[in-house]
Amino acid sequence: METIVIIDLGTNYSQEVARMVRSCRVYSEIVPGNTSAASLKGKNLVGIIVVGTSPGEDPQALGLDPEISKLGVPLLALSASKKHDAKTTMKHVEDFLAKECRTGQDWTMQLFVDTMVETIRRQVGEKRLVCGLSGGIDSAVAAMLVHKAVGRQLTCIFVDHGFMRQNEAEEVIETYSEYDLNLIAVDARDRFLAKIKGVADPEQKRKLIGAEFIRVFEEEARKLGDVDFLVQGTVYPDVIESGLGKHGVIKSHHNVGGLPENLKFELVEPLRQLFKDEVRQAAAILGLPETIIQRHPFPGPGLAIRIIGEVTPAKLEILRKADHIFIDELRKSGWYPQVWQAFAVLTDIRTVGVKDAERTYDYTVALRAVHSTDGMTARWVRLPYELLELASARILAEVGGVNRVVYDLSAKPPATIEWE
Ligand code: XMP
Numbered sequence: 001m002e003t004i005v006i007i008d009l010g011t012n013y014s015q016e017v018a019r020m021v022r023s024c025r026v027y028s029e030i031v032p033g034n035t036s037a038a039s040l041k042g043k044n045l046v047g048i049i050v051v052g053t054s055p056g057e058d059p060q061a062l063g064l065d066p067e068i069s070k071l072g073v074p075l076l077a078l079s080a081s082k083k084h085d086a087k088t089t090m091k092h093v094e095d096f097l098a099k100e101c102r103t104g105q106d107w108t109m110q111l112f113v114d115t116m117v118e119t120i121r122r123q124v125g126e127k128r129l130v131c132g133l134s135g136g137i138d139s140a141v142a143a144m145l146v147h148k149a150v151g152r153q154l155t156c157i158f159v160d161h162g163f164m165r166q167n168e169a170e171e172v173i174e175t176y177s178e179y180d181l182n183l184i185a186v187d188a189r190d191r192f193l194a195k196i197k198g199v200a201d202p203e204q205k206r207k208l209i210g211a212e213f214i215r216v217f218e219e220e221a222r223k224l225g226d227v228d229f230l231v232q233g234t235v236y237p238d239v240i241e242s243g244l245g246k247h248g249v250i251k252s253h254h255n256v257g258g259l260p261e262n263l264k265f266e267l268v269e270p271l272r273q274l275f276k277d278e279v280r281q282a283a284a285i286l287g288l289p290e291t292i293i294q295r296h297p298f299p300g301p302g303l304a305i306r307i308i309g310e311v312t313p314a315k316l317e318i319l320r321k322a323d324h325i326f327i328d329e330l331r332k333s334g335w336y337p338q339v340w341q342a343f344a345v346l347t348d349i350r351t352v353g354v355k356d357a358e359r360t361y362d363y364t365v366a367l368r369a370v371h372s373t374d375g376m377t378a379r380w381v382r383l384p385y386e387l388l389e390l391a392s393a394r395i396l397a398e399v400g401g402v403n404r405v406v407y408d409l410s411a412k413p414p415a416t417i418e419w420e
Helices: 013-023 066-070 080-084 086-100 109-124 137-153 168-177 189-195 202-224 236-241 276-285 313-332 385-398
Strands: 003-008 027-032 045-053 075-079 129-132 154-160 184-187 229-231 266-268 341-355 358-371 402-407
Touching: 003 013, 013 027, 013 045, 013 086, 045 080, 045 086, 075 086, 109 137, 109 266, 109 276, 129 137, 129 202, 137 154, 137 229, 137 276, 154 168, 154 202, 184 202, 189 202, 202 229, 313 341, 313 358, 313 385, 313 402, 341 402, 358 385, 385 402
Parallel strands: 003 027, 003 045, 045 075, 129 154, 129 229, 154 184, 229 266, 358 402
Antiparallel strands: 341 358
């Protein structure tokens, strides 16, 4: 597969450039600024784009390996200030691909899938793998790719950490039992709850949940005998936001930043270079049903990071009910497929209300619905007042312990999509 490597000297702009290159039907991969020329040699490299230089600046002064310019492929340096002039940069990149790199411009998602299947076969050989299936599209696509590559060498493990939404655990088990994925379901609800008991800090919660996940896998894998690989549905935004790109940690996505240092598996992460919308395209190619493809993203740590502060069984119960009502109303009104992600959050704010002429002092639920393409940026959705009114009225009437509902009007940035 012809590849353009994008060397990221520390600017988010490299993602836009990567997408530009892919939209010209050339596969692109982003690598950090300190990547060595030697590590690029195995790729079918047709060009290199260095992103993040200042005009006239020598990329080597920014830490670029001097051997990179000797690889014998065309090199383009883009300054981050070009960001504001997308049209010129579109044209610039297109000319570079067509005239200097002379690429075939015939890359498709089908080609990515086929190449990835071959890569996995080579990486894994006869060895066995486990995959943590969460029910979301990322881990499902990662599992299907590996299954296509090595069939029953793969065992999928669904860990019910107790932070799933209403009826979700049962639905996941039912859906994925239809595929030949050697699915094992583990009920670890008590264990996870005990692990984060009393923990209010979001990063600590994320890290504890991520680490516990791996421990559960290790235990299950040990029961299976020799297992060498762990398959994860890590996508590119997870990598960046967990600080493994050049940018600081925003939040530790549980399948990246939460990995313990003494991990006993080698990782297989076939989606590590894909954006969320591209994962959906891959899912369609792999034959996954629309219900999975259209499902809103759900974070690995689940409702635990949608409960602000300490997580308790009582709070989980409140949030499950409120979230279910909101999603139910979105579906009934036809809005569910029109928004990228929607959910309820249980804040730790309690306020005074009144019910049956009595004072109440109950929780505030926040509703959030966002438009996005890849989760890296987002806009809040202008849902109809009637829909919000209905959802709010039902939550206040049907969910005990809640006396106030608010709607989140924050874009990402400066907010993030999840509250923790
Ligand atoms: P944020 O909150 O970072 O979310 O703006 C961006 C997207 O990522 C999802 N998300 C996660 N997904 N593990 C995941 O698999 C995680 O730990 C995690 N945290 C956030 C979030 O739901 C949104 O779609």
